[in-house]
Amino acid sequence: MLRSSMAIAPSATGTTAHTEALPPAIQQAYDAHAPSLFRVLRRLGVPDAQVEDAVQDTFVVACRRHAAFEARSSYKTWLYGIARRVARDYRRQRARRYSEDPEIEGLSGGTNPETQTDAARAARLLDAGLGRLSEPLREVFVLAEIEQLTAPEIAEVVQVPLNTVYSRLRVARERLGAYLTEQRATGGSV
Amino acid sequence: MSAQLPELQRLTELARQADLPSAERLARVRARLNVPPPAAGGGGGGGSAPGSKALASKLVGQLGATKALWISAAALGAVSLALVGQPQLKVAPEAPVSIAPLENHPQPAGQAPEPPAATLPELQVPPDSRVTSAQAPPRVQPSHGTRRTATAPVRKPAPLANSFAEEVALLQVAIDAMHAGELAEAKSALGQHAQRFPTSQLAPERTRLLEQLQSTSR
Numbered sequence: 001m002l003r004s005s006m007a008i009a010p011s012a013t014g015t016t017a018h019t020e021a022l023p024p025a026i027q028q029a030y031d032a033h034a035p036s037l038f039r040v041l042r043r044l045g046v047p048d049a050q051v052e053d054a055v056q057d058t059f060v061v062a063c064r065r066h067a068a069f070e071a072r073s074s075y076k077t078w079l080y081g082i083a084r085r086v087a088r089d090y091r092r093q094r095a096r097r098y099s100e101d102p103e104i105e106g107l108s109g110g111t112n113p114e115t116q117t118d119a120a121r122a123a124r125l126l127d128a129g130l131g132r133l134s135e136p137l138r139e140v141f142v143l144a145e146i147e148q149l150t151a152p153e154i155a156e157v158v159q160v161p162l163n164t165v166y167s168r169l170r171v172a173r174e175r176l177g178a179y180l181t182e183q184r185a186t187g188g189s190v
Numbered sequence: 191m192s193a194q195l196p197e198l199q200r201l202t203e204l205a206r207q208a209d210l211p212s213a214e215r216l217a218r219v220r221a222r223l224n225v226p227p228p229a230a231g232g233g234g235g236g237g238s239a240p241g242s243k244a245l246a247s248k249l250v251g252q253l254g255a256t257k258a259l260w261i262s263a264a265a266l267g268a269v270s271l272a273l274v275g276q277p278q279l280k281v282a283p284e285a286p287v288s289i290a291p292l293e294n295h296p297q298p299a300g301q302a303p304e305p306p307a308a309t310l311p312e313l314q315v316p317p318d319s320r321v322t323s324a325q326a327p328p329r330v331q332p333s334h335g336t337r338r339t340a341t342a343p344v345r346k347p348a349p350l351a352n353s354f355a356e357e358v359a360l361l362q363v364a365i366d367a368m369h370a371g372e373l374a375e376a377k378s379a380l381g382q383h384a385q386r387f388p389t390s391q392l393a394p395e396r397t398r399l400l401e402q403l404q405s406t407s408r
Binding site: 042 | 195197198199200201202204205206207208209210211215216218219220222223224225226228354357358361362365391392394395398399402
């Protein structure tokens with residue numbers, strides 16, 4: 001896991017906690033972006049059981065690099081960029097695919113139970129499809145489709161040219177579309 | 191493939207609902223990070239601390255300074271280009287032209303060196319085999335009953351290999367125009383994209399840019 005140079009003390013549960021308050025801008029960023037970061041980290045392949053740690057690590061890194069933020073990008077895309085690297089670290093540590101862990105407890109769906117069931121089913125299906133994509137394709141697809149970022153924003157987060165974002169997005173959609181077709185043909189629920 | 195796009199979007203929309211973290215999870219991480227709960231009446235992320243305002247203004251200031259730096263650098267570049275003019279290649283007339291001797295160049299392995307031109311044997315052509323007059327090939331008279339389409343089927347033009355590049359170029363034009371504040375040009379580029387690539391895989395990006403454009407023009 002990533003560890004900050006700031007004062008961090010182990011908590012009673014074995015995880016870590018900050019002993020100092022975060023800068024106000026980071027606190028504000030937490031209120032504004034933490035739900036999205038939960039979502040993006042999860043979709044980028046961080047197992048559900050580790051998402052909270054990953055969100056924490058993202059903010060720890062943000063805190064550490066806060067002074068280096070030069071406002072060349074928006075704060076949101078900057079945070080997403082950190083989250084992307086954190087997710088990569090988690091995936092590599094875990095060394096197994098996210099799609100093998102279908103557990104999605106602890107995630108609240110809509111208020112309507114019927115919708116929640118559909119949403120959970122859709123999430124599982126999407127996980128399985130995303131698990132078939134390579135890391136670069138998956139990142140671009142998640143940022144575009146789940147987080148609704150624009151292509152220039154994705155280019156900032158992923159640090160690739162705009163053309164590359166578009167071509168990765170196209171390939172990712174084609175592959176996921178083919179996967180859905182395959183699922184339908186084999187009787188899987190879509 | 192693009193027919194699956196709406197289905198894919200529906201799926202991601204549903205998955206997005208499932209991915210929202212519970213309040214308990216958010217609170218747990220908040221406690222671990224030692225982030226105080228948002229101020230009452232702050233309005234979900236709108237709670238602004240004075241320090242964050244100061245930081246935001248500092249960031250905006252930095253952005254302004256960066257932009258100013260870029261603009262001044264560009265202006266300086268333009269002025270220097272105008273002063274210097276077009277760069278020209280100059281070759282000194284007295285510069286001696288030297289050709290390295292042929293034997294100094296290494297020959298590729300397995301390739302015999304070429305013999306000098308003087309040693310090439312002259313071709314001996316018998317006089318009767320020379321072509322004395324040009325003869326046109328016999329003309330085939332087309333029969334009146336035949337149709338052109340019967341002999342050679344008309345080939346459909348293949349889809350352009352670089353249509354994706356064109357598509358991306360149109361979106362890029364729209365993005366650049368939006369950044370430059372030329373909204374009409376951006377709209378025109380997006381309209382062109384919609385006309386030429388109505389069912390493209392990048393149609394959601396076009397829609398997103400259009401939404402962005404509409405919110406900018408308001």
